[in-house]
Amino acid sequence: MPAFPTAARSALADTQLRHNLAHATSTIRAKRAAVVGEVEEWEELRLAGAAVKEAALRDLDTHLVRLEESLTARGATVHWARDAAEANEIVARVARDHGADEVVKVKSMATQEIGLNEALAEHGIAAWETDLAELIVQLGDDLPSHILVPAIHRNRAEVREIFLRAMGEVGRPAPADLTDEPAVLAGAAREHLREKFLRAKVAVSGANFAVAETGTLVVVESEGNGRMCLTLPEVLISVVGIEKVVPTFAELDPLLRLLPRSSTGERMNPYTSTWTGVTAGDGPQEVHVVLLDNGRTRALADDVGRQALRCIRCSACLNACPVYERAGGHAYGSVYPGPIGAILNPLMKGTGDPQTDSLPYASSLCGACFEVCPVRIDIPEVLVHLRSKVVDSHRDDTVPKAEAVAMKAAAWSFGDSRRLGWVERASGVAGRVLTRFGRTTLPGGRSAAGRIPGPGAAAWTGARDLPAPPRESFRAWWRRTDGGRADGGRTDGGRS
Amino acid sequence: MRVALMVTCVNDAMFPETGKAVVRLLRRLGVDVEFPAAQTCCAQPMVNTGYLDEAVPVVRTFVDAFAGYDAVVTPSGSCAGSARHQHGLVARRSGDAGLAAAVAETSPKVYELSEFLVDVLGVVDVGAYFPHTVTYHPTCHSLRMLGVGDRPRQLLENVRGLRLLDLPQAEQCCGFGGTFAVKNADTSVAMGADKARHVRETGAEVLVAGDNSCLMHVGGVLSRQQAGVRVVHLAEILASTEEGASGPPGGASAHPEVELARGEQR
Numbered sequence: 001m002p003a004f005p006t007a008a009r010s011a012l013a014d015t016q017l018r019h020n021l022a023h024a025t026s027t028i029r030a031k032r033a034a035v036v037g038e039v040e041e042w043e044e045l046r047l048a049g050a051a052v053k054e055a056a057l058r059d060l061d062t063h064l065v066r067l068e069e070s071l072t073a074r075g076a077t078v079h080w081a082r083d084a085a086e087a088n089e090i091v092a093r094v095a096r097d098h099g100a101d102e103v104v105k106v107k108s109m110a111t112q113e114i115g116l117n118e119a120l121a122e123h124g125i126a127a128w129e130t131d132l133a134e135l136i137v138q139l140g141d142d143l144p145s146h147i148l149v150p151a152i153h154r155n156r157a158e159v160r161e162i163f164l165r166a167m168g169e170v171g172r173p174a175p176a177d178l179t180d181e182p183a184v185l186a187g188a189a190r191e192h193l194r195e196k197f198l199r200a201k202v203a204v205s206g207a208n209f210a211v212a213e214t215g216t217l218v219v220v221e222s223e224g225n226g227r228m229c230l231t232l233p234e235v236l237i238s239v240v241g242i243e244k245v246v247p248t249f250a251e252l253d254p255l256l257r258l259l260p261r262s263s264t265g266e267r268m269n270p271y272t273s274t275w276t277g278v279t280a281g282d283g284p285q286e287v288h289v290v291l292l293d294n295g296r297t298r299a300l301a302d303d304v305g306r307q308a309l310r311c312i313r314c315s316a317c318l319n320a321c322p323v324y325e326r327a328g329g330h331a332y333g334s335v336y337p338g339p340i341g342a343i344l345n346p347l348m349k350g351t352g353d354p355q356t357d358s359l360p361y362a363s364s365l366c367g368a369c370f371e372v373c374p375v376r377i378d379i380p381e382v383l384v385h386l387r388s389k390v391v392d393s394h395r396d397d398t399v400p401k402a403e404a405v406a407m408k409a410a411a412w413s414f415g416d417s418r419r420l421g422w423v424e425r426a427s428g429v430a431g432r433v434l435t436r437f438g439r440t441t442l443p444g445g446r447s448a449a450g451r452i453p454g455p456g457a458a459a460w461t462g463a464r465d466l467p468a469p470p471r472e473s474f475r476a477w478w479r480r481t482d483g484g485r486a487d488g489g490r491t492d493g494g495r496s
Numbered sequence: 497m498r499v500a501l502m503v504t505c506v507n508d509a510m511f512p513e514t515g516k517a518v519v520r521l522l523r524r525l526g527v528d529v530e531f532p533a534a535q536t537c538c539a540q541p542m543v544n545t546g547y548l549d550e551a552v553p554v555v556r557t558f559v560d561a562f563a564g565y566d567a568v569v570t571p572s573g574s575c576a577g578s579a580r581h582q583h584g585l586v587a588r589r590s591g592d593a594g595l596a597a598a599v600a601e602t603s604p605k606v607y608e609l610s611e612f613l614v615d616v617l618g619v620v621d622v623g624a625y626f627p628h629t630v631t632y633h634p635t636c637h638s639l640r641m642l643g644v645g646d647r648p649r650q651l652l653e654n655v656r657g658l659r660l661l662d663l664p665q666a667e668q669c670c671g672f673g674g675t676f677a678v679k680n681a682d683t684s685v686a687m688g689a690d691k692a693r694h695v696r697e698t699g700a701e702v703l704v705a706g707d708n709s710c711l712m713h714v715g716g717v718l719s720r721q722q723a724g725v726r727v728v729h730l731a732e733i734l735a736s737t738e739e740g741a742s743g744p745p746g747g748a749s750a751h752p753e754v755e756l757a758r759g760e761q762r
Contacts, residue, residue: 009682322669324713326686362680362686364673367542367640388589389544395549403675407542411550414505415557424509442719444726459681464688464716467510474503474512478531484519492619 001333003358006325017153017328022045024152028319031265032372039261048254050376053310056246063212063245064291070215074277076287081239083294086128088119090290091204091237096126098235100202106219106226107131108206109313110239110292112144112335116204125267127204128170128196132189139166145329145337148263148315153328157179167192193225203229207240208312209255210289213248216276217289220259220269230273236284241292243309255312258374263314263325295348304385305347310375313342317369317379323362332359339369343382351393360386402455417475424473431469440465499529500562502570502579502606504708505537511712515698517735518609521624524735525617528570535561539586540578545675548589555586559598566691568605571731573638573706576608581641585617609731610647610706620650626736627657630728631700633691633714636669637705648706648730655733663697665690672713688717696723708728 011017028318036042054310056063068078083089095103103120105111119139120228129138135205136151137144140162144150151159163185164172172195174188205226209218211332217238219226230236246252260269278287299309317325318338329337333355336344340357349356360383369379394401400408413423442448448465452458458467472480499522522529523661539554558579562568570576580603585611586595609624613619632652638644671677672688678684691714695703703718708729715727 008680012682013687015515213650214542321678322671323683326690327683360546361676362683364636364669364671364676364684366636366669366673368669370668371640384544384546384585387544388548389546391546391548403545404547407545407547407550408585410537411542411547411554414539415553417534417536417557417561420505420508420536427509430758440717440719442726443724444728448716448719459678460716462681463685464713464721465719467712468715469510470512472512474515475506475531475533477512477516479533483531484516 004327004331004333005358007331007333008362011328012326012329015159015312016155018326019324020155021325021328022151024149025325027467028149028265032262032316032319035261035265035267038267044257045254046374046376049258049312051253052246052254053312053375054307056251057243057306057309058246060242060245060300061095063247064242065247066212066247066451068291069208070212071289072215074215076215076277076289077411078141079290081290081292081294084114084119087114087290087292087294088237090288091123091239092120092123094235094237094288094421095120095202096123098201100200100235101126102126102128102196102200103204103237104128104130104196104200104204104233105134105252106203106229107150108204108239109147109335110206110241111204114239114292114294116239121230121282126170128193128200130193130196130229131221132160132186132223132225135189135193136162139163139170141166143330144335145314146315146318147336147338147340147435148318148339153330156182159185160210163188163192166351168420171195197225197228197232200229200233202235203233205229205236205308206236207238207244208259210240210245211247211249211252211303212245214276215240216249216274218252219271219273220256221271222264222266222271223270224271227271227273230275230328231283233284235286235288236275237288237290238291239290241294242296243311244451255375259312259314259330262316262372262374295350298350299347299485301345305343305382307377308340308347308379308382310377311344312372312375315340316374318371318378320368320369320372321363322366323364327362332362335414335416339379339383340377343377343379343386346389347382351389357390357393360384360390364428366436406456421473421475424469427469428471428473432471442467497525497565497566499527500535500565500568501529501531502535502538502562502568502575503531504570504572504575505541506709506712507554507571510712511729511760514571514708514729517731518569518728521731521735522569525613525619525622525736526676530565532565536576538575538583539711540575540582541583541674543578543586548586551586551591552592553597555583555590555599556595558583559595560604562602562605563598565605567607567612567616568602568609569607569609571609571729572708573608573635573642573644573752574709576606576611577637577641579603579606582617597752606645608642608706610638610644610651611642613651613734614647620647621654622651623736624655624734624736625657625738626733629659629661629697629700629704630702630704630733631661631663631695632666633663633670633703633705633710634666635697635705635710638706639667644706649732651730652704655736659701661700664694664697666694670714672709672710674709677713685717688713690719692721692723695725701725702733703727704730704733
């Protein structure tokens with residue numbers, strides 16, 4: 001997977017993608033803003049939600065052990081998975097024990113994260129996604145690009161084409177007269193999925209929340225496919241990130257109020273399913289819960305980054321992010337894209353991989369993500385922190401990067417105003433040289449440098465003019481004119 | 497009240513007119529602003545690129561330069577945000593309790609220009625005259641890090657002759673983002689192009705903002721497009737009066753040969 005700047009470049013050139021994303025994110029942004037604006041105590045709610053998750057993380061070990069006890073007492077089997085391979089192996093083993101060659105799936109970020117579908121395929125087990133957008137992604141042999149709307153990069157015409165081409169290969173085909181009306185497309189998906197719901201013996205889900213005191217898992221959804229998967233099959237396997245735990249049932253309150261408004265821009269999501277182990281004669285009679293680490297404890301150990309584990313996967317930060325809106329989800333090279341992905345992936349994986357190390361820099365630090373985050377994750381703060389970890393990991397390099405050399409030089413000149421004065425005089429000279437060659441004029445008349453070769457300079461001037469440095473810096477002007485007083489009191493002399 | 501101008505490294509080296517405009521404006525409002533010559537930079541370029549060790553001496557220079565002032569005013573939301581919200585992080589990194597104490601002393605005294613005018617001086621009409629059609633871009637750090645709110649708009653609405661037009665999707669980032677503009681140049685330019693498009697949709701002649709770094713980026717895109725829109729810092733508009741400065745803010749050049757060329761064009 002290429003580093004973010006390279007991956008973004010191809011996405012930026014994809015006009016269909018740009019249009020789909022701009023349209024979809026601005027629509028969801030507006031919906032969110034409207035329903036959040038209705039809640040007078042929104043900020044108090046955010047603080048409450050953040051506090052619940054923060055407290056849960058602080059004593060995570062205690063709550064996880066309690067969750068295991070509660071689940072076991074209610075007839076569920078609890079498994080602990082250190083990483084993706086262990087989690088996949090557990091799910092495959094349970095499915096194989098029941099002789100299943102297929103499973104139906106509730107939309108789950110955790111199973112995407114561990115690559116469960118691919119792992120099950122290696123065991124000869126087909127994993128059918130039943131969430132409409134996940135189905136679109138799966139049928140299109142594609143990758144999800146958004147946490148909430150995995151197929152956000154697709155429009156209705158593309159969806160119609162995918163359904164017509166691919167549905168028949170894996171089950172009930174789409175009707176030949178399929179149109180691109182959303183209701184018609186949803187109807188085709190419903191018919192296609194219905195036979196899979198009724199046939200499947202094993203279902204796989206994730207969970208939005210896990211309540212330690214009761215052993216209750218919670219799935220929040222919009223379509224009802226989750227409800228089908230959670231109630232119809234005989235066996236249910238849930239893969240749950242360890243950060244999903246909350247101590248008590250009451251603590252779901254702020255989170256369940258924050259999530260739908262932040263996520264889909266709805267006051268309330270259509271389906272909230274809760275289940276507590278096995279209930280005789282009702283729903284799955286064999287329930288497995290796989291508690292997944294896969295880098296979460298590494299994130300937990302990071303004092304600044306720990307807050308990222310508060311994330312309730314609402315995706316508001318993606319919809320608010322101007323970088324995500326243009327580069328799309330695939331550029332992040334992970335099932336967690338956008339601002340949260342830019343911090344979560346490095347926190348869970350650590351430094352050292354060039355692709356992961358590029359993610360904290362995939363942000364202009366504009367702060368729109370923090371502003372909308374329902375659990376107040378200060379994403380810009382964590383991004384800057386993670387950038388420093390990337391830089392620190394290279395401090396012992398035998399050959400320093402050009403950027404490191406430049407930063408050391410900048411720190412040297414900024415460490416003392418006299419040194420800065422010399423640099424500015426040199427830049428004034430450079431400005432005069434620059435404007436002799438390839439001179440352009442900015443709107444308003446100031447002279448500028450057009451295209452300049454060389455690293456950094458070319459990256460700027462490839463698409464942007466650059467004002468030429470002025471002949472005289474502010475500090476030189478102040479000294480020469482005694483702050484304008486010796487200039488006949490004028491502060492507008494020597495305009496630049 | 498002893499007031500210091502923190503001009504910022506970008507304004508010092510690239511946009512000295514903005515610094516001069518702040519001096520002119522504050523003197524007009526009766527503030528004898530000083531320029532501590534020991535100042536250099538707020539260290540944001542290092543901090544935001546991840547070079548925390550390199551930021552330590554820069555922050556040290558900053559707190560030394562501005563020690564003893566009652567207020568530090570700066571024509572940059574971004575640098576004010578850096579001083580108020582990031583210097584503590586750098587001080588912690590240094591492990592120097594003395595530096596942490598100095599930062600705790602200095603940081604709260606740093607004001608972005610519009611905050612200083614509205615909150616400290618209590619003025620929204622600064623007696624400016626700027627007979628042009630203008631649209632205002634709220635820069636991200638002034639908006640979301642400092643929370644300057646509608647202070648810049650209040651100041652602009654009181655400028656005689658100025659017609660203020662609403663910028664569509666005003667609160668979306670322009671794509672500058674410091675070293676982001678170079679490290680992720682393609683995405684940065686895509687964002688800048690969209691911002692430039694919204695600016696052009698307004699039909700304004702001038703784009704105004706409180707940060708020259710962002711204006712340098714959007715202005716660079718507008719210039720390359722030959723859009724016929726110029727970018728001007730808020731301070732330069734607020735400093736303009738009927739008596740006037742020589743030439744339009746955001747216009748003239750430090751290079752005499754260009755001055756001549758401009759004279760010929762008129």
